[in-house]
Structures are given as C-alpha cells and as structure tokens.
Amino acid sequence: xxxxxxxxxxxxxxxxxxxxxxxxxxxxxxxxxxxxxxxxxxxxxxxxxxxxxxxxxxxxxxxxxxxxxxxxxxxxxxxxxxxxxxxxxxxxxxxxxxxxxxxxxxxxxxxxxxxxxxxxxxxxxxxxxxxxxxxxxxxxxxxxxxxxxxxxxxxxxxxxxx
Ligand code: SME
Numbered sequence: 045x046x047x048x049x050x051x052x053x054x055x056x057x058x059x060x061x062x063x064x065x066x067x068x069x070x071x072x073x074x075x076x077x078x079x080x081x082x083x084x085x086x087x088x089x090x091x092x093x094x095x096x097x098x099x100x101x102x103x104x105x106x107x108x109x110x111x112x113x114x115x116x117x118x119x120x121x122x123x124x125x126x127x128x129x130x131x132x133x134x135x136x137x138x139x140x141x142x143x144x145x146x147x148x149x150x151x152x153x154x155x156x157x158x159x160x161x162x163x164x165x166x167x168x169x170x171x172x173x174x175x176x177x178x179x180x181x182x183x184x185x186x187x188x189x190x191x192x193x194x195x196x197x198x199x200x201x202x203x204x205x206x
Contacts, residue, residue: 051090051091055187055188055191056187056191058191059187059188059190059191059192059194059195062086062087062090062091062191062195063191063194063195063198065086065090066083066086066087066195066198066199067198069082069083069086070082070083070198070199070202073202074202074203074204076101076110076203077110077111079199079202079203080098080099080101080110080111080199081111083195083199084097084098084099084111084112084113085113087176087192087195088113088114089113093178093179093180093183094114094176094177094178094183095114095115095153095155095156095177095178095179096112096113096114096115096117096152096153096156096175096176096177097112097113097114097175097176097177098110098111098112098113098114098117098174098175099111099112099164099172099173099174099175100121100128100172100173100175101171101172102132102170102171102172106120106121106122106123107120107121107122107123107128107129107132107172107173108120110172112175114153114177115152115153116152117152117153118150118152121150125148125150126148126149126150127140127143127146127149127150127159127161127175128150128161128173128175130148130161131161131162131163131173132163132170132172132173134163135163135165136163137160137161137162137163137189137193138159138160138161139160139184139186139188139189140158140159140160140161141158141181141182141184142157142158142181142182143156143157143158143159143177144157146159152177153177155177155179156177156178156179157178157179157180157181157183158177158178158180158181158182158183158184159175159176159177159178159184160175160176160183160184160188160189160192161173161174161175161176162174162175162189162192162193162196164196164199164200165200166200166203171200171203174192174195174196174199176192
C-alpha cells in the first residue's frame with residue numbers, strides 16, 4: 045500500500061519529496077480518473093492550509109469537475125470564465141492572492157481566499173486544469189507555483205500519449 049511520508053526540509057525539499065511521492069503513486073498507471081483522484085488526495089493531505097484540491101477536465105466544450113478533495117464544487121465552467129477558465133484559455137498558471145479581487149472569480153466554497161490553477165496541456169491539446177483553493181489569503185508563492193506545476197506535469201506524463 046502506498047504510504048505518504050510527512051514532508052520535511054525547506055520548501056524546495058518538500059516539493060521534491062511531494063513530486064517523488066506523486067510519481068510513485070502514479071507509477072505504471074495511465075488511468076486519468078485514478079491518477080487525478082489519488083493526486084488530489086496526496087496533495088490535499090500533504091500541504092497545509094488547503095480547502096479544495098482537484099481537477100476539472102475539458103470535455104470538448106467546457107470544463108467539467110473531476111476527482112477532488114474538499115466540499116462539493118461547481119460542475120461546469122465555461123472557457124474564459126473564473127480562475128479555472130482563465131487558466132485554460134491563457135495557458136498560464138493563475139496565482140490569485142485574493143480571490144475577491146479577481147473579476148469573475150467563481151466562488152464554489154465560501155471559505156476560499158486564495159487560489160492557484162495550473163492549466164493542463166499536452167502539446168496544444170487542453171486536458172483540463174489542476175485547481176487548489178486555500179482559506180488563507182496569499183497562500184501560494186512562486187515556490188508553490190513551481191512545485192505544483194511540476195506535480196501537474198507528472199500527472200500529464202502519467203497519461204502517456206493516449
Ligand atoms: N474558483 C474557481 C472555481 C472552481 S472552485 O474553486 C473549486 C474559479 O473561479 O474558476
């Protein structure tokens with residue numbers, strides 16, 4: 045059985061450990077739902093001050109909620125809408141220090157104060173987004189962004205070419 049260890053050391057060390065755990069968890073498995081579900085759980089439990097961690101997948105028209113940890117969330121998000129839809133169309137990670145200051149933010153959990161959304165692309169193909177919410181203002185810094193982008197990348201790689 046997979047056992048996640050507590051992260052230790054400085055932030056860079058911790059994200060290196062998280063990435064290693066993520067890779068271990070997905071090793072030999074290509075199923076998108078399985079890997080997204082386990083990754084959501086891993087990250088939700090490994091990092092402090094998070095109230096929602098999960099995936100939205102692109103269905104060819106809009107983003108549809110996938111595996112996650114946290115309270116029930118909005119099911120469908122149009123491209124270009126909210127933090128998630130913005131990450132999807134700009135192809136840029138959205139690191140939002142204060143969600144109330146983001147025009148068009150879609151509040152799914154009223155506890156959320158800051159948010160990080162990593163777009164998931166395989167080449168030019170939009171797969172979806174990886175979304176993290178925090179009840180703490182300005183929870184995510186550039187190190188968190190780098191670390192979580194690496195985890196998101198490992199997820200994309202786990203799917204292979206299919
Ligand atoms: N806040 C997001 C919606 C998804 S939830 O945070 C889970 C947004 O503005 O796109």
